[in-house]
Amino acid sequence: MYNVYVWVIMMKKCVMIYNSKSGKKKSDELLPEFEKILDDKGYELILKVTKKRGHAERIVKELEDDIDLVIAAGGDGTFNEVISGNLKREKKLLIADLPLGSTNDVATMYGLDKDSIENLKLLLDGKIKNIDICKINNKAFIYFAGVGSFVNVTYETPRRLKEKYGRTAYFIYALKQFNGKVKDYDITYEVNDKKYRGNYSFIFITNSSSVAGVNNIYPDVKLDDNKFEVLLCQTKSKLKLIQMVSKLKKQDIRTIEGLTYYKTNKFKITFDEIPEDSWCLDGEEMKHNNKTFEFCISKEVNVLLPKVNINKLFV
Numbered sequence: 001m002y003n004v005y006v007w008v009i010m011m012k013k014c015v016m017i018y019n020s021k022s023g024k025k026k027s028d029e030l031l032p033e034f035e036k037i038l039d040d041k042g043y044e045l046i047l048k049v050t051k052k053r054g055h056a057e058r059i060v061k062e063l064e065d066d067i068d069l070v071i072a073a074g075g076d077g078t079f080n081e082v083i084s085g086n087l088k089r090e091k092k093l094l095i096a097d098l099p100l101g102s103t104n105d106v107a108t109m110y111g112l113d114k115d116s117i118e119n120l121k122l123l124l125d126g127k128i129k130n131i132d133i134c135k136i137n138n139k140a141f142i143y144f145a146g147v148g149s150f151v152n153v154t155y156e157t158p159r160r161l162k163e164k165y166g167r168t169a170y171f172i173y174a175l176k177q178f179n180g181k182v183k184d185y186d187i188t189y190e191v192n193d194k195k196y197r198g199n200y201s202f203i204f205i206t207n208s209s210s211v212a213g214v215n216n217i218y219p220d221v222k223l224d225d226n227k228f229e230v231l232l233c234q235t236k237s238k239l240k241l242i243q244m245v246s247k248l249k250k251q252d253i254r255t256i257e258g259l260t261y262y263k264t265n266k267f268k269i270t271f272d273e274i275p276e277d278s279w280c281l282d283g284e285e286m287k288h289n290n291k292t293f294e295f296c297i298s299k300e301v302n303v304l305l306p307k308v309n310i311n312k313l314f315v
Contacts, residue, residue, distance in 0.1 A: 012068040014043035017059055017082055019050045019074030019100065030116055034073075037117070041124045043069065050078065053284075060085030060093070069094050069304065071123070075101020076142065080282040083133060083301060084140045096123045096304040103283065105210040106143050109221075111308035122306035129305050129314060131223045133298040134207050137290065140298065141281040144211055148202035148233070148277070149182045182238060186272035191230065191262050200260075201241075202233035203269065205295055217253055223313050226297050230267050232260040267295040 016038075020028060035045045046067075050056050060070060060082050070093050072082035079097045086092055098120055099107035112119045136145050188197045204211075207228045209221040218229055235241045235258050247256050254261040270292045279286040279293075305313075 010042070011044045012042055013046060013066060014038050014069045014071060015046045015048055015059075015063060015067050016071045016073050016098075017048045017050060017056045017078065019056065019078045033117055034120060037120050037124070043124075050074070053077075054081065056081035057085035057088075061088045063089075063093065065091045067093050069096060071096045071098050071120075073098040073100055075099070076104060076106050076282045077101070077284040079106055080140065080142055080284065083142055087133070087140055087298065087300060092300055092302070094128065094302055094304055096126075098123065101283075105208055106282075108210045109143070109208050109309070109313070111306050119306075122308065123304055126304050126306045127310060128302050129224065129310065130299060131301060131303050132207055132226060132228070133301050134205065134228050135296050135298055136205070136279065136281070136286070136293055137288075139281070139286065143206060143208035143282060145205045145279055145281050145286075145295070146203065147275060147279045148185075148200075148204075182236060182241060183277070184236070185275060187269055189232075189267065189269040191264050191267050198232070198260075199234065200232045201235055202231075204231040204233070205229070205267065206231070217248065219252065221313070222315050225315050226265050226299070227263050228265065228267075228295065228297065230262040230264060230295075234258045234260070265297045269293050269295075 016034065018031070031047065038045045048059050050059070056072065056074070056078050063070070070082060070086070072079040072095065078101070082095055086095055097107055097110065097112075098116065099112055099114075100116060104112070107119070112122065134141050134143075134145065182201050184199050184201050185203070186197075186199050187203070188195065190196075205228055206218075207221065207223065209216055209218055211217055221229070231253070233244070235244055240258065244256060244258060253259065272291075274289060274291050279288065
């Protein structure tokens with residue numbers, strides 16, 4: 001009886017924030033297997049199922065301080081919410097990303113794939129790392145913030161398409177939207193203590209080697225170098241845009257004509273007038289009523305990562 005009591009006391013607590021609507025439609029059949037794997041590693045599973053957008057953020061913010069691990073089981077948007085909720089806590093919790101979504105750019109960069117059972121095992125055998133978290137006007141994003149024509153595809157693609165086709169759904173929806181015009185923004189921006197002005201059709205701020213399902217966009221991304229990548233695009237037509245995208249597999253993105261690239265930890269951009277378009281943050285819509293947006297880095301979050309890509313992702 002004494003031995004059983006000691007075992008219960010020593011069990012660690014793991015909260016799994018589960019978005020059952022992420023990615024392709026699936027059953028909850030994996031949850032018992034998740035629980036068994038966690039139990040074998042000494043964790044008591046506390047399951048929290050999200051009910052709506054923003055729910056994961058609130059769950060993390062309100063968790064007790066004695067939680068040993070929080071697993072974001074969903075897509076990139078779920079992981080974003082879990083990180084965002086953690087940043088609002090006085091005591092930060094250890095976070096892990098278990099990909100169940102359609103694209104999972106972040107998890108791909110970390111070295112995880114579509115085998116959820118194996119991914120969980122890799123995570124629990126992984127290492128704790130402090131990672132850079134980007135912020136736009138003090139709102140967190142993990143790997144991508146963008147504005148421009150067709151960027152809305154990531155958050156407007158109908159869920160029924162994502163459940164049926166997974167990542168392919170974004171391309172199907174994008175083709176339907178591609179008759180629209182390429183917009184142009186008149187902006188001023190400050191980077192590396194210098195000011196610039198110009199007209200750009202796309203503005204991307206990233207901290208990832210994988211964006212929109214395209215891997216190895218940048219060859220030297222580090223998650224702890226206190227830097228993010230800024231990409232400004234001046235393409236004026238859909239044809240030029242297609243040509244530019246086609247070069248990504250063959251050419252260093254930083255050398256493609258029509259693109260302006262920076263690596264920095266502080267970036268400020270001001271639009272000539274409030275843009276009608278929302279920003280896309282980690283695949284989700286960020287509505288706003290601003291002309292000016294400031295980007296910076298937070299160093300407050302520790303994440304449990306699989307060991308597979310750690311050597312190339314960290315300084």
